[in-house]
Amino acid sequence: PCLPRIPEVDPLYISAWMDSLLSERLERKTQDIYNLLDQNENDWNEVFYIILTRNFGFGVNSDAFERLAKSLPYRCLQKQRNSQTQIEALLFGQAGMLEEEEGDHYYRLLRREYLFLQKKFKLQQLDSSIFKSLRIRPDNFPHLKLAQLAAIWLQYDTLFSAILEAGTPGEIKRFFHIQPSDYCKTHYHFRALSGEKEQSIGQGAMNILLITPFVPMFFAWGRRNNLPHYCERGIRLLESILPEKNTTVTSFQRVGIPVRNAADTQALIQLKREYCEKKKCLYCRIGFRLLKQTYEVTEKRVECKD
Numbered sequence: 001p002c003l004p005r006i007p008e009v010d011p012l013y014i015s016a017w018m019d020s021l022l023s024e025r026l027e028r029k030t031q032d033i034y035n036l037l038d039q040n041e042n043d044w045n046e047v048f049y050i051i052l053t054r055n056f057g058f059g060v061n062s063d064a065f066e067r068l069a070k071s072l073p074y075r076c077l078q079k080q081r082n083s084q085t086q087i088e089a090l091l092f093g094q095a096g097m098l099e100e101e102e103g104d105h106y107y108r109l110l111r112r113e114y115l116f117l118q119k120k121f122k123l124q125q126l127d128s129s130i131f132k133s134l135r136i137r138p139d140n141f142p143h144l145k146l147a148q149l150a151a152i153w154l155q156y157d158t159l160f161s162a163i164l165e166a167g168t169p170g171e172i173k174r175f176f177h178i179q180p181s182d183y184c185k186t187h188y189h190f191r192a193l194s195g196e197k198e199q200s201i202g203q204g205a206m207n208i209l210l211i212t213p214f215v216p217m218f219f220a221w222g223r224r225n226n227l228p229h230y231c232e233r234g235i236r237l238l239e240s241i242l243p244e245k246n247t248t249v250t251s252f253q254r255v256g257i258p259v260r261n262a263a264d265t266q267a268l269i270q271l272k273r274e275y276c277e278k279k280k281c282l283y284c285r286i287g288f289r290l291l292k293q294t295y296e297v298t299e300k301r302v303e304c305k306d
């Protein structure tokens with residue numbers, strides 16, 4: 001609501017507020033991780049699996065992907081990790097994408113594998129309608145994202161432990177330089193054949209993964225285990241990533257708020273969602289300062305009239 005008046009506020013005051021906003025956002029995400037740990041017997045690998053899977057939904061399908069992860073325990077994938085076909089069968093089948101009896105050879109193979117594994121692990125599959133493809137770029141179709149997840153879990157058994165040991169953003173990104181199965185290079189989903197294309201995870205998507213699952217996990221791990229250097233590492237990671245591009249960030253940039261890195265964009269997202277949208281202006285340092293200035297000007301005008 002006060003966007004046009006933000007230039008009236010001292011930049012140093014705004015900078016200090018953004019530091020607090022970033023801390024708030026990380027605290028909230030840390031608490032979400034703690035809640036998942038309580039629900040999963042303090043199993044960090046299971047929680048990381050749920051959070052990573054959720055973030056492969058990239059916004060539109062995030063809730064659906066989280067439901068998928070919670071309905072398909074990580075141990076099920078671990079037990080079949082020597083077979084890419086079986087891991088894909090578990091993910092596609094649990095997502096309700098192998099319901100139809102007819103399909104090409106690979107589809108029928110996945111369906112047979114899933115029906116066997118579903119009985120083996122006593123799984124209750126989801127309804128495929130919760131996964132959205134409308135108005136989504138083909139590179140973000142849920143079928144392709146599930147195939148990429150399958151390639152990750154095929155290659156790494158304890159990915160969270162490996163990421164904790166990684167020293168730089170580049171080392172973390174290398175864990176995601178994977179290719180899905182050959183079938184997925186020519187199919188965005190089972191009913192549509194496409195030209196052959198490399199279906200690796202793009203740099204933009206990798207940066208989002210660094211921001212959303214990894215930084216909060218570093219922060220939560222450091223807090224829970226009294227290892228503050230992991231918290232500091234999470235902050236440094238955010239500061240090393242280019243700013244996110246979205247309408248929220250752009251609107252604040254236009255009024256002069258500097259956006260240097262992902263730490264700044266995360267702070268601004270927190271400001272927009274938790275203060276602006278909820279109209280908590282009195283609790284926002286920018287809003288409070290502007291309201292105070294307005295009140296002081298009004299008081300002076302009243303005094304002058306008297």
